[in-house]
Structure formats: C-alpha cells, structure tokens
Amino acid sequence: RVTTLPRGFVWGGATAAYQVEGATKADGKGKTMWDDYLEEQGRFSPDPASDFYHLYPTDIKLAQDYGLNAVRVSIAWTRIFPQGYGEPNEKGVAYYHRLFKECIDHGVTPYVSLHHFDSPKNLFDAGDWLNRKNIDHFVDYARFCFTEFTEVKNWFTVNELISLALSQYVAGNFPPNHHFDISSAIQAEHNELLAHARVVNLYKSLNLDGRIGLIHVLQPIYPITNTKENQHAADLYDAFINRFLLDGTFLGEYSDETMALINEILSKNDAHLDIQRDDMEILKAASTRNDYFGLNYYQSQFIQAYDGPSGNEFNGTGEKGTTSFSFHGVGQLVPKAGVPTTDWDWNIYPEGLYDILKRVAREYPNSHTIYITENGLGLKEEYNGEDIIQDDKRIDYIDQHVDAVLRARSEGVDVQGYFVWSLQDQFSWANGYNKRYGLFYVDFDTQKRHVKKSAQWFKALADTM
Template sequence: TRFLTLPFYHLYPEDIRLSKKYGLNAIRVSISWTRIFPKGYGQPVQAGVDYYHRLFKECLDNGIEPYVSLHHFDSPKTLFDDGDWLNRKNIDYFVDYAKFCFDEFPEVKHWFTINELISLAYSQYIQGNFPPNHKFDVSSAIQAEHNELLAHARVVNLFKDHGYNGKIGLIHVLQPVYPYPKTPENQHAADLSDAFMNAFLLDGTFKGEYTAKTMKLINEILDANDAHLEIEPGDMDILKKASTRNDYFGMNYYQPSFFAAYNGESTNHFNGTGTKGTSSFKFKGVGQAVKNPDIPTTDWDWNIYPEGLYDILQRVSSEYPNSKEIFITENGLGLKEDLPEDANENTIINDDKRIDFVDQHLAAILKARNEGVNVNGYFIWSLQDQFSWANGYNKRYGLFFIDFATQKRYIKKSALWYKALADTMK
C-alpha cells in the first residue's frame, strides 16, 4: 500500500518499470476503500475505479502479477468514526465493497482480504500507536480480532459461492513467542502472548473454531483484565465454512518476541523514533517483553532472528494444513539511511545489513521448504522507502531510496543483489 506522502498515484509507471527492471514478477498493492467509496458505501467514484484499472494494466503489461489487498490499515473515516471493526454493520459494508471489486476487476487473479488483522487490533487497542490510540482495551482488541476474522470469512465465502475466477486468502503477521529465560512461568507467559497474537487468529482462519487450548489462555487474559468477547449466533458457522476455502495464506514475518512472567499492571512505551533500548511492554495477565542478550536488535528494538521464521513456518504447516500454500508477503529490515550530499543518478546506497537480513531469512524459508513446507513465494518489504503511521520517515525499508523532498528514486545495493537473486530463478 502507498501513503499520501508518496505519490505512487502519479508515479506508478516508474515504480512498475523499476520493479520489472530489478527482477520482480509479482507486487503487492492495495485498493484504498475510500478512493472508490469515500464513506465506505454508496456510489463508487469512477475516477478511483479507472485508476485501479490503469494500475493493474500497467502491472500486467510489464509481466508483473498484482496481489491485491482489499484493506491495509485504511478504513474509511466515516466507518472508523462509527466504530471501525467493532461495529458489525461495517462488516456488511466491507463485504459489499469486496463484491464490487471482484465484479469490477476481473483482471485481478490474486486477492487478500485484510492485511495484518492483529496489527489493527493490537495497535489500535493494546499498544496505542494506531488511531484511536487506546491502550490495553482488551475487550475491544479481542472483539476486533473476531470481527475482522468474520469479515474475512464472509468475503471468502462470497468469493467462492459466486465462483469468481481467481484465488483468495488473507495476511497475518506472525510473531513467534519464546520464553526467556526458559522457566515454566515464563513459558506460560509466552503461551498467553502467543494465544492473543497468533493462535486465536490462526484458529479462526484455518480451523473455523477457537480451540479449547487457545480459549483457555484467552479467557485467562480476559478474566485478568475484566474483559469479554461477544460471539453472536451463526458467527462460528461462517468461520467454519470459510476455513477450508482459503486458496493460500499470506504470512508477514519480521521478528519474534521473548516473554517473561509479570504480575503488575499494564504499561508500555512504543519505540517509534529508532532510539534503541527505549521500548517496553508489560501486559497484565499475560507477561512482559524482555530482551534476549544473544539476539541482535534494530534501532527500533525489533529482534533479528531468522530461525523464528523457520519455526513459525513449520508450525503453520503442521498445525494448520488448511493454510495450503504459503507466501511470505512481507519481510524486510528497517534502517536509518541518508542520501549522500553528492548523490546523482548513478549513486548506489550501501545497505549491506539489509542484504544480510534478507539472505538469512531466505535461507530459513528454503530450509523449511526443503523439509516439506509448502512455501512458494517471497515479497520483500518494500519496493521503496515509505512513510509510516508509527515511525514517520526515518525508518526505511525500500530497495530504492526515496528523497521525500524531491520524490527522486535512488538505487540501493540491495536492489542489485535482489535482481541477481531473481535472475538465478528464471
């Protein structure tokens, strides 16, 4: 997805050209719900519809397959103000919007319903770094998780019931949780965090039920926080019907977390500035995030641990066979990077740390694949540097450096490395 500070809307032909030149044969893009339905419902805006037809044609004309998300952190403000995913009426609007897109864009053959369901619920209602910026509102967070799963399931069932030509799935960002140090108490804290961050969503997606093991942990969290989850009659039937109908699973992976037992009140500090060592997270009834001194971290205190990707791939493959085919839909390294003062069109920005990061994570993927995990694609995050809600401009992920003042693109060393890698796979 692209943000307003990046005029991808106008510059997409250049970005698609760069994608082709540097070996990409698929690209993730998202449809902005508000660009087509400004209020989330009503009459479509034809200019928005026409734009996406042009974008998809540009991709396909250049031999690049678009993998299209219907929702990527961007609910229409009218619906956001009316409760966002906490308002079940907005699920109806999302299903209507999805149907419009399926009917309107038959050139798209690969769909994702919602990107990173936990990032919405967790960042909006637990960590507080996404609007409406609530902290440790556990009832809202778990309800948002359930309602998002319901929205996804209804759209998958619509897609399959109507026989649309194409494939569909969703994207979860998975964060394996390890105890540190390894004690029974810390293992339980890790299990609680995993249930909230991973298992509840994976169960709902691919089992169509919340297993007894998962719900025992979730209920422990709810009880500790005087929180509750409302599941209406028929909800689980919808989840169950959809659970076998996903064609593939998009997995985003950046880091694991390390957890220890904690008995105090909830408190956190989100490191959005890249001031290393400033993040903290303590969740009442769950545990606290801790640093494992053996694991390197980024300036934003993200753990660098490729083995976590291998572990979570193996887990999904063995515990959730309905995931079928797995794509790594995001993986990458955010860095502080500057443009040299004498930069010109031939400048290549050195980002060896990013190359090492991606190389190690690709090795983890190949190890899992060689052991039978059906993982068949990798999307690096990201094509270009972007503006982030949570981190502003200073956390750069791209293969291409963006001078935000001029919008000029500069090549990073990782782009050349990635092209060489892609060329070996032709």
C-alpha cells in the same frame, strides 16, 4: 546463504495504498481514519508519501528491471467508496484499472489487498471493526472490487488483523490510541476474522477465476528462560496474537486450549468477548476455502511472566532501547542476550521465521500454499548524491530470512514466494519517513528514486530462477 531461487518462485515487493500513494485528496478520495489524526498529531503527513498515485509507472518499471515478478498493492477503500459505501467513485476505479494494467503489461503480477489499515473515516468514527454493520459495508466493497477488477487473480482480504487490533487498542500507537483495552482488542480480532470469512465465502460463491486468502503477521513468542511460569506467559501471549487468529482462520473454531488461554487473559483483565450465534458457522465455512496464506514476519519476541500493571512505551522515533511492553497477568517482553535489534527495538531473529513456517504447516494444513507477503528491515538511510546506497545490513537481513524460508521449503513446507517489505521507501504509520525499508530509495522532496544495493542483490537472485 541463498545462492539460487526455486523455479517459478514469486519474488516480489510489497506496498500499501496509504503508505505509497499520497494524493490523499485527489480525484474524489474520501478520508481514512488517518488523515485528521496525522494532521492533529503534526509529526508527519501522508502526503506526498512516494507519490505512487502518479509515479506508479516508474516504480513498476523498476520492479521489472530488477527482476521482481510480483508486487503487493492494496486498494484504498476510500478511493472506491469515499464514505465507505454508496456510489462508486469513477476516478478511483479508473486509477486501479490503470495500475493493474501497468503491472500486468510489465510481467509484475499484482497481489491485491482490500484492507490495509485504512478504514474509511466515516466507518472508523462509527466504531471501525467493533461495529458489525461495518462488516456489511466491507463485504459490499469487496463484492464491487471482485466484479469490477476481474484482471486481478490474487486477492487478500485484510492485512495483519493483529497489528491493527493491537496498535489501536493495546499499544495505543494507532488511532483511537487505547491502551490495554483488551475487550476491544479481542473483539476486533474476532470481527475482522468474520469480515475475512464472509468475504472469502462471497468470493467462492461468485466462481471467479482467481485465488483468495488473508495476511497475518506472525510473531513467535519464546519464554526467556525455560521455567514453567515463563512458558505459560509465552503460551498466553502467543494465544492472544497468533493462535486465536490462526484457529479462527484455518480451523474455523477456537480450540479448547486456545480458548482456555484467551479466557485466562480476559478474566485477569476484566475483559469480554462477544461471539454471536452464526459467527462460528461463517468461520467454519471459510476455513477450508482459503487458496493460500500470506504470512508477514519481522521479528520474534521473548517473554517472562508478569503480574504487575499493564503499561507500554512505543519506539516511534528509532531511539534504540525505548520500547517496553508489560501485559498484566500475561507477560513482559524482554531483550534476549545475543539477539540483535534494530533502532526501533525489533529483534532480528530469522530462526523464528523457520519455526513459525514449520508450525503453520504442521498445525494448520488448511493454510495451503504460503507466501511470505512481508519481511524486511527498517533503516535510517541517506542518499549522498553519488554512489549507490550501500544497505548491506538489509541484504544480510533478507538473505538470512529467505534462507530460513528455503530451509523450511526443503523440508516440505509449501512456500511459493517472498515479498520484501518494501518495494520503494514509503511512509510508516507510526514512525514517519525516517524508517526506510525500500529496495529503491525515495527522495521525498523531489520524488526521485535511487537504486540501493539490495535491489541489485534482488536482481542477481532473480536471475538464478
């Protein structure tokens, strides 16, 4: 198990604007794709979340006190441009200056994403990433942030392109809730890559004193047994959720093998991908310019070949065993004997993180330095009013995963940091408030913070640096 951290290791906690800030109507903020949707759904509200909009000094102080030297935050596009474009909203701009100053003053370096699942409602209604005009708006928003927030030295463009594409258009658990709309999913992947690449190219042209990259969540896909059919299923699904995006980001082209797999999926599902004339040049130019790569990892998947109709159930309640996912002509996700799962049916498989780190370093040298920008365990937890919250399961999860990271590092993979998801408890997009990930417990009624045992474990390791 992990006993020491390397000197200079980035040891942080992650957040996302919409999941922590609350205050969704404060100071001129515009609506995101979530506001009306969540209200209509009626399950839970994005307010107050962790009220980070007001309580960020408390959380940044906790981060510092418990040995964190970095924090991941995102800028809410709709605080800066309430409609997605137009005149900047001064109060929103001022908030992020205050937040970044608070971080820097406390020795907690901010790593800042421009987009974390929270497209402006306006642009979402106009097609979100499927509408290329929205990429122009994103580039303008990015340009504004780069020149305004010069105190930020570490940028990420888009968080988890695949989660957005998959949840919106395949699994149907994010608005607009399409199921197995494969054309939209693959097009969203491609268009988000373009958005990323255009912003990286812009950033480099501005000659700013900072670094930029993007964040992919990677899910290694293993055949459930080693038959030829199952191996092919794994290759297909891997191409769809990992390889297409890694190729686009770090090769600046979709390799022939990748496209053969993608085309097989598309033709089996009557789907289509539109690549326009200059797209690949834009991707190519950006592919060597990423300063680093943010890798999120939660789980691996086990798959078997499947030719039946597509269908899925999403476990958004934490009722174990309610997930299913079958993708026509691709594969069916299945449990693997001996691999434990969370209440939300996520496989706990640290070995997958080791494997994927080795693969990225081997196949995508343009990824350069890697940071684990999210990893963590969702649990149902209650504060009993007295003792520290005993989240030994979380400690065990993080310990095993950091161990995998350091093992890959000792074998030459250039990993320079780890951000736990999440810094404090926050609201989860499709699960609400009972799926807690934080090092710090948030009582969402009183907004009081309570320390968890995992925060103490985090601190003890920080002290070994």
